Amino acid sequence: MVYKLRIALILFVIGALSGLSIVAVNSFTEDIIEQNYLRQELEVYFDIFDLEKAEQFEVDDQPRDVYCRREARGYDADRNKTGELNFFCVEDDDVWERAVVYDGNGTRLGQVFRIDHENAHGEVITLVAFDNNQDIVEVRIMRHTNTPNYVRRIEENHLEPFKGQSLGDVSFYDGRTGATVTYNSVVRAVNITADNVMADRALADYRRFYPDAESHETVFRYPIGCIEARIAIYDNDENLLGYIYQATKDNDHEAITLNIAIQQGEFLGVKSAREDLASDELLEALEKYEAFEGEPIDNVAPDFDETVYDETINHLVNQAIVRCQEDDEARHIRQFFLWATSMGEEVEIDEEPLLSYRPVYENDTLLGHVYEAEIDTGPLSNTYEGGVFNVSVAVTPEGVVNNIVVNEINESGYVRDALYDNLDIYRGIDGPLDEATHSDALAGGTTLGGVINDIIEAALAYEDAREDD
Amino acid sequence: MVQSTAKKKKAGNTYLTNFVKGFIRENPIFVFLLGMCPALAVTDSLETGLGMGLLVVFVLTLSNIVVSLIKNLIPDEIRIPSYIVIIATFVTIVEMLTEAFAPPLYESLGIFIPLIVVNCLIMGRATSFASKNTVLMSAIDGLGMALGFTVALMLIGFSREILATGAIGYGIYLPLPVEGSLFNLSYALFNMEVFVGPAGGFLVIGIWLAVFNAIGQSKQRKKEEDRRRWIEKKKREAAERKRKKAMESAGGSA
Numbered sequence: 001m002v003y004k005l006r007i008a009l010i011l012f013v014i015g016a017l018s019g020l021s022i023v024a025v026n027s028f029t030e031d032i033i034e035q036n037y038l039r040q041e042l043e044v045y046f047d048i049f050d051l052e053k054a055e056q057f058e059v060d061d062q063p064r065d066v067y068c069r070r071e072a073r074g075y076d077a078d079r080n081k082t083g084e085l086n087f088f089c090v091e092d093d094d095v096w097e098r099a100v101v102y103d104g105n106g107t108r109l110g111q112v113f114r115i116d117h118e119n120a121h122g123e124v125i126t127l128v129a130f131d132n133n134q135d136i137v138e139v140r141i142m143r144h145t146n147t148p149n150y151v152r153r154i155e156e157n158h159l160e161p162f163k164g165q166s167l168g169d170v171s172f173y174d175g176r177t178g179a180t181v182t183y184n185s186v187v188r189a190v191n192i193t194a195d196n197v198m199a200d201r202a203l204a205d206y207r208r209f210y211p212d213a214e215s216h217e218t219v220f221r222y223p224i225g226c227i228e229a230r231i232a233i234y235d236n237d238e239n240l241l242g243y244i245y246q247a248t249k250d251n252d253h254e255a256i257t258l259n260i261a262i263q264q265g266e267f268l269g270v271k272s273a274r275e276d277l278a279s280d281e282l283l284e285a286l287e288k289y290e291a292f293e294g295e296p297i298d299n300v301a302p303d304f305d306e307t308v309y310d311e312t313i314n315h316l317v318n319q320a321i322v323r324c325q326e327d328d329e330a331r332h333i334r335q336f337f338l339w340a341t342s343m344g345e346e347v348e349i350d351e352e353p354l355l356s357y358r359p360v361y362e363n364d365t366l367l368g369h370v371y372e373a374e375i376d377t378g379p380l381s382n383t384y385e386g387g388v389f390n391v392s393v394a395v396t397p398e399g400v401v402n403n404i405v406v407n408e409i410n411e412s413g414y415v416r417d418a419l420y421d422n423l424d425i426y427r428g429i430d431g432p433l434d435e436a437t438h439s440d441a442l443a444g445g446t447t448l449g450g451v452i453n454d455i456i457e458a459a460l461a462y463e464d465a466r467e468d469d
Numbered sequence: 470m471v472q473s474t475a476k477k478k479k480a481g482n483t484y485l486t487n488f489v490k491g492f493i494r495e496n497p498i499f500v501f502l503l504g505m506c507p508a509l510a511v512t513d514s515l516e517t518g519l520g521m522g523l524l525v526v527f528v529l530t531l532s533n534i535v536v537s538l539i540k541n542l543i544p545d546e547i548r549i550p551s552y553i554v555i556i557a558t559f560v561t562i563v564e565m566l567t568e569a570f571a572p573p574l575y576e577s578l579g580i581f582i583p584l585i586v587v588n589c590l591i592m593g594r595a596t597s598f599a600s601k602n603t604v605l606m607s608a609i610d611g612l613g614m615a616l617g618f619t620v621a622l623m624l625i626g627f628s629r630e631i632l633a634t635g636a637i638g639y640g641i642y643l644p645l646p647v648e649g650s651l652f653n654l655s656y657a658l659f660n661m662e663v664f665v666g667p668a669g670g671f672l673v674i675g676i677w678l679a680v681f682n683a684i685g686q687s688k689q690r691k692k693e694e695d696r697r698r699w700i701e702k703k704k705r706e707a708a709e710r711k712r713k714k715a716m717e718s719a720g721g722s723a
Contacts (some may be wrong), residue, residue: 007547014551025562029569036572148579329710 026236041114041127041142042072042085048129048138049101049109051083052076080104098196101129103154110137113196115189119181121146126189134167138191145180154183167194168201168274203215205275206233209261209268210241226316227323245320246273256282258313260320269293270317285309289317297321333360336394336403337367354458359393368396371459372407375451385412389451393459399467400430401456426456488609491617498621498674499681503590508625509670511581513633516642520574522619524567526612528559529591533611536599552595553586560585574642585672590618621677629671633664671702 025421042057054074072085084102097114110131117124129137139162144151162170170190206213231244242263249256261268270289272278285307292300302317304310333340337360344359353373360367366469371393377386387410394402404423497503504525512518526688543551560574564582568575575582585591594614599607630637631652663669 003544007544010543011547014554018554021558022561022565025565029565032569033565040572145580148577148581151579245699270654293564 037143042074044127044140044142045085045099045101045112045129046074046083048112048127048140049083049103051101051103051109054082108132111197113189113193113194114142117185117188119146119185121181124182124185124189126186128190128193130193130197132169134201136162136164136165136167136170136190139186141182141186144182151182153425154186158183159186163192192458202273203258205271205273206231206244206261209233209244210235210263212236213241216244221275226319230323236395237373242268243324245323247316247320249312251308254279256309256312256316258286258316260317262297262320262324265324267292267295267297267321270313281307282309285313289313297324333370334407336360336370336392337362340367343370345405349462351458351462353455354462357462366397368394368402369463370394371462373455373458374408375454377451389455391452391455393456395459395463397467398430399460399463400428401426401460403427404452404456426452429456429460431460432457470686476642481517484606486608487606489509490612491610491614492620493617493681493684495617496621496681497590497614497618498625500685501590501593503593504588505674506584507581507588509667511578512625512629512670513665513672514630514642515573515623515626515637516639519619520567520571520642521578521581522615522622524563524578525585525588525591525618526615528556528585529594529615529618530608530611531559532556532591533594533599533607535706536595537602537604540600548596548600549592549670552592552600556591557586558593571642571644574644577642578683579642590614610684613660614650620631624677625670625673627666628677629669632661632673633669 002030016085035208038059039057042054043060046052046054051074053076055077056075056079057072058075059072060070070087072087073081074083074205076082081104083104085107086100087097088099088353089097099112099114101109101112103109110129112127114131115126115128117126123143124141124146125143127138127140127142129139131137139159141151141155141159163204203213206216210233213233214236215234215238215386217232217234218229226247226249227245228248229246229248233241233244235241242261245260245262247258247260257273258270260270272282274288275283285304286309288304288306288310289302291301300317300321302314304314333343340360341363343360344361346356346358348356349371353375355372355374357369357371359369372390374388374390376388379386388408389406389410390408392405392407394404396402404426482561491497493500495501498505498508507521507525511521526667532555536552539551560583563585564575567578567582594611598610602610627637631654635654636650638648638650639645661669664673
């Protein structure tokens with residue numbers, strides 16, 4: 001035993017000394033390595049955009065209003081500014097940093113996305129540089145831990161084809177460039193860049209309707225008809241500015257995708273979603289619809305018939321208006337059943353905790369019933385005040401829970417968040433609840449979990465009894 | 470006094486023999502075929518070969534010293550894992566230093582720097598020499614063997630680079646004050662790109678192995694010839710002695 005302890009002690013001492021040595025050397029070299037990479041990277045940015053060779057770099061990495069923002073300026077031997085870079089982080093985890101590149105006169109030349117990816121062989125950092133027209137200037141592997149010879153082969157043979165391609169229409173792939181793990185990381189980097197740049201471009205498109213737009217979110221993606229998505233547009237303070245309906249239809253010539261903006265019942269306009277690819281004829285045809293801008297949607301009824309595009313545009317605009325009218329009416333009930341179009345009369349129930357129920361329809365088809373229930377737990381202990389919990393439960397005619405919406409809740413913080421996060425587990429339930437599974441998963445076995453369980457069980461039991469009647 | 474000087478001279482000879490043995494007689498690559506992975510992978514130029522060699526000099530010398538220092542403290546059961554930890558520590562340190570002070574070399578050698586940990590030359594010297602000898606002898610052995618390894622890598626790197634490009638670059642990977650290239654031969658013979666690739670590596674190593682084998686065999690033949698001559702000489706001397714003895718005994722009886 002003593003012998004084994006001695007062996008363990010020796011191993012421990014060797015390990016500890018080893019660790020200490022490595023920590024000491026690391027603390028000595030860490031900053032030097034960081035500076036090396038930064039300088040190397042700055043030189044690459046200058047090289048990519050053919051800026052005059054900088055002899056010296058000045059880097060200002062003070063945190064600004066945007067986190068981890070920094071600026072770098074390069075100077076020649078006579079201290080003349082040869083170029084400037086503004087770095088800033090993008091929130092997406094995949095994009096570690098983005099730099100906007102300016103020449104010595106402050107003219108913007110383009111941008112560089114710096115994308116970090118951990119593949120099976122280690123880390124690969126790729127730079128994707130593009131100009132102001134969103135054409136790729138260069139793709140370069142900045143750092144990697146993969147086999148050097150393979151990476152060199154990719155660098156020599158397979159990065160060149162990216163040059164000059166538009167980020168809106170990048171074509172690559174294995175048949176053309178040879179598949180390796182490293183190359184896949186490069187393709188991924190180009191894809192991420194393209195996605196992000198296109199998202200920015202989409203925002204620029206939306207700003208033609210909503211100049212204060214700062215962000216957008218696809219709130220509905222319709223799987224049927226010409227209307228593909230409803231996109232909510234928000235300002236800097238995340239106030240909803242309005243919606244854009246994205247509609248696509250093939251006519252005899254091409255697929256036409258339009259952005260149709262509607263703000264609180266007012267038609268703001270219609271534009272091509274890809275104006276850079278749209279034909280002059282389509283753009284001319286769209287100009288006619290400017291006559292409706294600012295009109296209430298009820299007054300917008302385009303019926304042009306002059307060009308080959310008119311019929312398609314008429315159809316798409318009309319579809320968007322119809323969809324918008326339906327959305328406005330059905331917004332409340334769609335949270336229970338996605339395809340709901342109307343709600344029936346409220347029927348009161350005298351059976352605690354249920355208060356009432358309302359049938360929900362898609363046109364004439366019954367989709368189910370929405371039960372409203374309320375439980376007032378009252379104070380339960382010295383530390384827990386309890387209170388009123390008002391919940392709506394949507395149940396299909398087959399007795400299956402379709403959705404749960406919490407209308408009122410006297411709870412905050414972790415418990416409430418856990419409730420919202422875990423409401424999904426109730427969807428699809430058609431019978432008695434498993435106390436262990438549901439209340440515990442929901443809110444850590446708190447009173448709240450029990451309250452929701454009671455309401456759902458009451459709604460299911462009532463639906464079951466009503467069907468039997 | 471005379472005895473003490475002779476002893477010192479003998480010790481000096483032992484150190485020298487220990488130091489130089491790795492260059493030719495016990496060259497790790499061309500004689501023992503140890504460390505063949507970096508010998509093939511990072512010798513596409515003289516500079517990368519030299520760079521890898523210098524890293525191995527650092528790791529092998531220091532690991533030999535440390536192993537020799539603590540050889541009596543480490544029980545047999547944990548000898549190998551302990552040595553691996555020691556070697557890995559030096560490799561990690563050298564990797565960080567290279568990344569800080571010779572970034573192009575670090576980038577060029579890539580994964581082959583961490584792989585020094587499993588270079589059988591280093592583990593081989595730790596177990597077969599450093600764990601049985603004094604610190605000074607182990608340090609000299611490590612240094613000599615690693616320099617022999619470096620010379621071998623440089624030979625391979627030189628051959629491959631000159632055959633593939635017709636020139637020898639310097640200052641590209643190593644942090645030298647000047648950058649440029651030597652020779653710049655433009656004959657067709659010196660533009661065989663195959664020598665940059667793995668096939669070229671095998672070819673060049675094969676050729677150098679053949680050269681070293683030829684030298685070894687010629688030395689062996691010479692040694693055998695000398696031995697044969699020595700035996701014949703001894704035989705002749707013995708026969709001469711026998712004949713003299715016979716004549717003496719014949720003269721005495723007359």
